[in-house]
Amino acid sequence: MLALRSHLQPLTVLTILLALGLGSGTALAQTNDFGVGGVLDVPSARSPEDNTFSATISRRDVADIYALTYQVMPRVEASFRYTIFNAREKSPIPGTRCIANASFCDGLRDRSFEVKLQLLEESDLLPEVQVGIRDLLGTGAWGGEYLVANKQFGNLDLSVGIGWGRFSERSITENPLTYISDQFGVRDTSFGLGGEFSVKSYFRGSDIGAFGSVRYSIPQWRVDLLAAYNSDSYARERALGTLDSADPVSVGVEWEATPGVRLTASWQQGNNLALKLSAALDTGFESPRKPPNGFGATNSPAAINKRDMKFGWFPRMAGDAEASGVLLRALQEEGDGVLRMRYSNMTYQMEADAIRRVMDLVELYAPRTVHTVELTGDALSLPTHTVRIVRPSRDRELTELLPPRISIDRPVELERPTQLRKFKYPNGELSVGMNVRTYLFDPDAPLLLQPSINVRGAVDFGGGWGLDSEWVQSLSNQFDRITRDGNSQLPPVRTELKRYLQEGESGIERLALLRRGKINRDLYYQVFGGILEEMYSGVGAEVLWRRADLPFAVGVNVMAVQQREYDKMFGLRDYKTVIGHVSGYWSTGFHNFDVVVHAGRYLAKDVGATLEIQKRFANGWSVGAFATLTDVPFEVFGEGSFDKGLIFRIPLDSYSSRNSRGAFRTILRSINRDGGRMIENWSGQLWESMRSTHGDMLEDSRERMVPTND
Amino acid sequence: MIKRALWSLGVLSMLLLAGCKLVTPQTEAVKRLFSFKSSDQKALEAYAWSFSVGGAQYRLYAMKVEGRTVYFRNDFGMRVTWDGESFISIENMPGGFGQYASGRELNSQGQEQRWYSQESFPVRRARCTPAAEWRLSSDRFGWRQTCRGEVDGVSVVSTHVVEYDGKSLVREIEASVFPGGPRFILRRLNP
Numbered sequence: 001m002l003a004l005r006s007h008l009q010p011l012t013v014l015t016i017l018l019a020l021g022l023g024s025g026t027a028l029a030q031t032n033d034f035g036v037g038g039v040l041d042v043p044s045a046r047s048p049e050d051n052t053f054s055a056t057i058s059r060r061d062v063a064d065i066y067a068l069t070y071q072v073m074p075r076v077e078a079s080f081r082y083t084i085f086n087a088r089e090k091s092p093i094p095g096t097r098c099i100a101n102a103s104f105c106d107g108l109r110d111r112s113f114e115v116k117l118q119l120l121e122e123s124d125l126l127p128e129v130q131v132g133i134r135d136l137l138g139t140g141a142w143g144g145e146y147l148v149a150n151k152q153f154g155n156l157d158l159s160v161g162i163g164w165g166r167f168s169e170r171s172i173t174e175n176p177l178t179y180i181s182d183q184f185g186v187r188d189t190s191f192g193l194g195g196e197f198s199v200k201s202y203f204r205g206s207d208i209g210a211f212g213s214v215r216y217s218i219p220q221w222r223v224d225l226l227a228a229y230n231s232d233s234y235a236r237e238r239a240l241g242t243l244d245s246a247d248p249v250s251v252g253v254e255w256e257a258t259p260g261v262r263l264t265a266s267w268q269q270g271n272n273l274a275l276k277l278s279a280a281l282d283t284g285f286e287s288p289r290k291p292p293n294g295f296g297a298t299n300s301p302a303a304i305n306k307r308d309m310k311f312g313w314f315p316r317m318a319g320d321a322e323a324s325g326v327l328l329r330a331l332q333e334e335g336d337g338v339l340r341m342r343y344s345n346m347t348y349q350m351e352a353d354a355i356r357r358v359m360d361l362v363e364l365y366a367p368r369t370v371h372t373v374e375l376t377g378d379a380l381s382l383p384t385h386t387v388r389i390v391r392p393s394r395d396r397e398l399t400e401l402l403p404p405r406i407s408i409d410r411p412v413e414l415e416r417p418t419q420l421r422k423f424k425y426p427n428g429e430l431s432v433g434m435n436v437r438t439y440l441f442d443p444d445a446p447l448l449l450q451p452s453i454n455v456r457g458a459v460d461f462g463g464g465w466g467l468d469s470e471w472v473q474s475l476s477n478q479f480d481r482i483t484r485d486g487n488s489q490l491p492p493v494r495t496e497l498k499r500y501l502q503e504g505e506s507g508i509e510r511l512a513l514l515r516r517g518k519i520n521r522d523l524y525y526q527v528f529g530g531i532l533e534e535m536y537s538g539v540g541a542e543v544l545w546r547r548a549d550l551p552f553a554v555g556v557n558v559m560a561v562q563q564r565e566y567d568k569m570f571g572l573r574d575y576k577t578v579i580g581h582v583s584g585y586w587s588t589g590f591h592n593f594d595v596v597v598h599a600g601r602y603l604a605k606d607v608g609a610t611l612e613i614q615k616r617f618a619n620g621w622s623v624g625a626f627a628t629l630t631d632v633p634f635e636v637f638g639e640g641s642f643d644k645g646l647i648f649r650i651p652l653d654s655y656s657s658r659n660s661r662g663a664f665r666t667i668l669r670s671i672n673r674d675g676g677r678m679i680e681n682w683s684g685q686l687w688e689s690m691r692s693t694h695g696d697m698l699e700d701s702r703e704r705m706v707p708t709n710d
Numbered sequence: 711m712i713k714r715a716l717w718s719l720g721v722l723s724m725l726l727l728a729g730c731k732l733v734t735p736q737t738e739a740v741k742r743l744f745s746f747k748s749s750d751q752k753a754l755e756a757y758a759w760s761f762s763v764g765g766a767q768y769r770l771y772a773m774k775v776e777g778r779t780v781y782f783r784n785d786f787g788m789r790v791t792w793d794g795e796s797f798i799s800i801e802n803m804p805g806g807f808g809q810y811a812s813g814r815e816l817n818s819q820g821q822e823q824r825w826y827s828q829e830s831f832p833v834r835r836a837r838c839t840p841a842a843e844w845r846l847s848s849d850r851f852g853w854r855q856t857c858r859g860e861v862d863g864v865s866v867v868s869t870h871v872v873e874y875d876g877k878s879l880v881r882e883i884e885a886s887v888f889p890g891g892p893r894f895i896l897r898r899l900n901p
Contacts, residue, residue: 291765291766292766295768295804295805312830315806317806319806320807323804360764360766360892364763364764364891365806367861368861368863368864368866368890369863369864707764707765707892
């Protein structure tokens, strides 16, 4: 059986992140030009609601800024931004232009990371107070810290703050922290290779400055009037000729184009027009339940298989389940009114919605003698959990009185199935989709694109054996414009990306034979071999111990890999190594945080550990960050000092009226270096694939599992 | 060029955002202005009902009324008949539900009861109470009845509920198609 399925991939990382407003769960985020809560070019003590994710683009004479911001916890806001200084290439020398990186021009491309913490919540008497560091890990180009307070008076929101670093350029007094220690009077301006905490510069310097802002809301017009006084005099940009002068006062107007999407036009520094666009989404939104695919007025009716009719209720139920995206693999009817079924969720982003669909069909077809249903679900075709549901009474009043009785446990295997869904092996699935690959943050070319057709194939040979493959066919690409080489002191395990992009624009992305199975009830494994990813072929194995009812798991993986030829066909290069990690996984239950630690040997033969922290939601969203420290010294690692980045998983059904398990998962690295690198998409794959079927995720959505009287 | 591409992409994304957010009342109104439905389709929409069961929802149109009996159907051949109290026939519902019919008969004690027939399932029977009126407000009232029967050896209960609006037109019909079965809900889509 070969099924042809089309899938839509997001056009680019940037587009999808900016397309937040298209999805469910829009949120309010009043961001400033830097992407954090604020007004025009100054910060305020306002932050969006917990779990709000926003994307901001601002365009000013000084710089174009692209920012991704996340409200990590109710009191913590974090933002990553990429800045193109002097984007209009203004030259300080009359009659010249800033082309080809002219040394007399400001051509800085800067990555920075800002954090804001709420110290005090607003009350009738007291203002909201926040403290922030604008350039926590960067090069110091935006270096500045601030303490800011906000108070709301009707539609008027007033903000006043003091600042260090750039915020002290218009000094009002000496740094009060020098009363604690004279060390606060000296600000360290050496930032090395960037990427490190510049502790010796935070809140330091001889003076402080004062800034403030006003936001007046006119709700009936969905408009805010803005004014800001900035104590940053843009001395650096004036010295480099980007700005001739910098008035401290800026004014503007902000319009909420549609919920979650805001457009700002402003007159800044008394001499330049600035624009800003932002979009925000609540990543923790409750995903709306959608009708089952294939059943509905707007869809073709699911085929009625007349031949199966005489076989009774299970074939009917299994047929309807399959047509709506849930495979009922086996059924076991117990004499005591317990119905056990093994199912596979093929379509629903939330496992609870697949369970609900089965329960809806149980109500429609199963005999009333069945009072309890046990559903054993899977991930990667391996049983991962069992949900036991006491069938709701058909007596409406009684059902409303009694809460649904649901228990979630480790998977229970069906020992004597009375009905089996038979499959012909091998069977497979082919999917064809559009993709646009991006190459980001190169100072010479901050964004390059490669639209392509991606053809993915998966074959199930039965018995846990399978084949996973993907071919990328380039339609056109801009990667020939990349000129920078990796220039690494380590084995170039990743920094030869340029050659892979230029010489292997079309090629095999993956072609791996694998076998997955269970050693016992809680121990899962996979062994695999072939072309594992864009740059490496090899063989490997992964073992994971996890229980659906426990918040932690432990895994081990080992891989012997060899670097591929740049043309991304079957050829191999000389570099080979063995990597392996011991991994600990913990779903903390604290603000939806997952904590993962991988410790072991990496591709450049360096040894160390990776810490991943992600907020993960039952609706399919996850947002997180990771950092890897190995025995490679920072100066050997190069720019950025150590490997780090952001992790996103965006469920595609948020953007569609149909159910879909599809998701866009990406890692956003500010710098592509060789230290602390793993094989993409294989290390920790078992845990990642099974995460949505874990007990806490199912518990969070247990109310969705049971048919109600709505 | 690169900056232009970057900026254009951002602006395009934002325009896409604003443009695709067509759920606002203003844009919905604009969409209606440029609706290209034929006059027949528009006329049909006045008789549109939603028919939902088990999370699935279908659009049906009230095509014919004979006494208290109303015949609904849609463009892919699904047909539902309501006799003023319960659904007496369902045909061509997507999936494996099969042909369904229901009617009334006298039992051995001479009492009226309902029978329910669904393809390949044994015939089920139930006795229903007389309809009892309920009223929440002048534009929310109706009647309900309870049906009791035995299915697969288990005693089960189901209800039929009909709700009227202020013009005494049926707003919603709710009924189990057999005792102990899931509720089917017909809801008028247009006021």
